[in-house]
Amino acid sequence: MxxxxxxxxxxxxxxxxxxxxxxxxxxxxxxxxxxxxxxxxxxxxxxxxxxxxxxxxxxxxxxxxxxxxxxxxxxxxxxxxxxxxxxxxxxxxxxxxxxxxxxxxPQLDDAERGFSFMQDGPLDMRMDTTRGKTAAQWLAQADVEDISWVLKTFGEEKHAWRIANAIVDSREENPLTRTGQLAKLIKTTAPQREIKKHPATRSFQAIRMYINSxxxxxxxxxxxxxxxxxxxxxxxxxxxxxxxxxxxxxxxxxxxxxxxxxxxxxxxxxxxxxxxxxxxxxxxxxxxxxxxxxxxxxxxxxxxxxxxxxxx
CATH class of the missing domain: 3.40.50.150 (Vaccinia Virus protein VP39)
Known part of the structure; x- marks a missing residue:
């Protein structure tokens, strides 16, 4: 690495x-x-x-x-x-x-850290793995308003509300624990207008920034x-x-x-x-x-x- x-x-x-x-x-x-x-x-x-x-x-x-x-x-x-x-x-x-x-x-390239949607790994995203909530733990309990606010504020995501609703709706039956799950969910939820960017780019950035303050x-x-x-x-x-x-x-x-x-x-x-x-x-x-x-x-x-x- x-x-x-x-x-x-x-x-x-x-x-x-x-x-x-x-x-x-x-x-x-x-x-x-x-x-x-x-x-x-x-x-x-x-x-x-x-x-x-x-x-x-x-x-x-x-x-x-x-x-x-x-x-x-x-x-x-x-x-x-x-x-x-x-x-x-x-x-x-x-x-x-x-x-x-x-x-x-090294943080992006290590799938076990959960920063990247390019490789499947645990949905962690903590820079300091010795303390604080993981992204998976936060997404499991945050409400639609909070998730939407984070995606819009830190990711400038235009489809924040739609993605937040999809996360809350899906987690009852399928808890989000892997980066691959979240990336797939976002890809099927948000319109793909930016060809150069993966549709999960802004959301992953936003969640990472929030988790790490x-x-x-x-x-x-x-x-x-x-x-x-x-x-x-x-x-x-x-x-x-x-x-x-x-x-x-x-x-x-x-x-x-x-x-x-x-x-x-x-x-x-x-x-x-x-x-x-x-x-x-x-x-x-x-x-x-x-x-x-x-x-x-x-x-x-x-x-x-x-x-x-x-x-x-």
Missing amino acids: DNTHISVLLEEAVSGLEINPDGCYIDCTFGRGGHSGLILSKLSEKGRLIAIDRDVTAIAAAEKFADDARFTIEHEGFAALEEIAQKHDLIGKVDGVLLDLGVSS ELDQIEQALNASLSVLTQGGRLVVISFHSLEDRLVKQFMKKHSQGKKVPRGLPVSEEELQKGKKLALVGRKLKPSKQEVEDNVRSRSSVMRVAQRLADQ
Whole structure:
């Protein structure tokens, strides 16, 4: 599985961090260690890297760095960024935070994880298999309104209500426990207008995002970055679909703007700058044509970078 994972925007993301060899960095999604490995290669003996991941298979993969005294990994979701920084006495001392959002190739490719409709497996979908409800457990008890809301909100699924009704109607006689069952049910329920996409694509994305509280995790990590980063520290975020990128864009825009005052009031430039916490660095970056050819899963990725300013 490790061999199938290619870190997206690898060079670009680490370049965006502007590595200080003696600095301290946090990789909020270790995955299989692609970004972490490149960061470590640029750190001196004084440098430090803390990695975070809630997937136990990622924690196991981090064993390859076990002998590196500069490296530490924490088994948590990246919503715990601030708590982890506090634990290591790093509040306001971190030179760079990297957030690589979404799901990794090893997670998608392992049928036992239940993330993909392409292979039949248990309907699990948890990123952290040691805690929380599985997708099957949630679908077995959620009502039509809740399922429909999740499909529409997190998957932007036009046929959310129809699919939700089909799930509730069918589960009495045939409990949904396998990805193949759910994919087949959706395929026979929702009109197939998008030839390039499997009709279950949006629903699987939505259920996965809900089960793992992905947007809440992102919001908490973004907010935590403001207290974790030192002045001049970089925040680099790689998103994989519009809901994620919208959150990141709005967060960076909000904190890169100064104090809002009614138009026409005589306010000094210094006053206008108050409350500004971030400076945007460059424009959003997408993978090159060559990277997409080498790794088709990178095609929807977007990277944004911001720099922490001194508190005004």
